[in-house]
Amino acid sequence: MHNSTLPPSVRVERLLVHWTRVALDGEHSWGDLQVGPVDRSGSVMRYRLTVYPPGITVVERRALVFRRRWPGVGLVLGLVVAIGLNVAINGWLALAVAAALFVVILLVSRSATAGIRPRVLRLRATVVATTGHREVLGELAPLTRAAAALLELDDRADHGLLTPVEHEHLWGEVYTGLSQTIYERRSVR
Incomplete structure (x- = not known):
């Protein structure tokens, strides 16, 4: 049954269950993605990606x-x-x-x-846009690649195209690639 054909009480119950799960577990099993403006003008955007290690309970x-x-x-x-x-x-x-x-x-x-905190990966980037110029501070390219891959995994799992085990395995591949990228970038500094 599609959500719009369900009785209102069932829809409300599903929404409450969903938002309770999000409040307790976060929106994604793999971590968190936050994208938003720093100021009201929108000329400065902040990106934050947090990726938990696969196998986290x-x-x-x-x-x-x-x-x-x-x-x-x-x-x-x-x-x-x-x-x-x-x-x-x-x-x-x-x-x-x-x-x-x-x-x-x-x-x-x-x-x-x-x-667990030392094994959690975090990437941050800030994009400052001015007239005809855009400056990127931080690690935007690996952040956006990893975020896109993780969000695609969620989408595929939501549509029944991935089992939970496959989802976690592929999340592990993204985590490993991201940890190598972070290690390489920090060892260069």
Whole structure:
């Protein structure tokens, strides 16, 4: 049954399941791709590609996603906790408790991901476009090649053209090629 022919309650349930999975696991099993403007003019674009090592467990991936998202989410939750505690205790003490909680959770998440983080590959690039000129800072070419390959793998898997094992194997090939590129570029510097 196609999504548009499903009853609204089933569509809502599927959306909730999808967004819960994305919130916990991230959008891609292989990592994360972020592309966006740095400023409102759009003349400076930032690209970030994070690729997890193949064979990563769901628990490890969730820990990495949590670690990456905690500073923003934790700040908001910390403010909510501080405001809530402000009713029961002194305002500065409530703020100190919320800040301590934020730092403790940050340190625990850092410790929980310490074994896997060194194997996570990260590429960054910034493109500055001015009138008649474009300057690339960082490793845009390998980043875009790897991102395109990984997104194509996801698309093929979504359409049933790859099994999960084939998907992970090909993701491993992209990971290996990317790690060699990173090693070569850094050893030249």
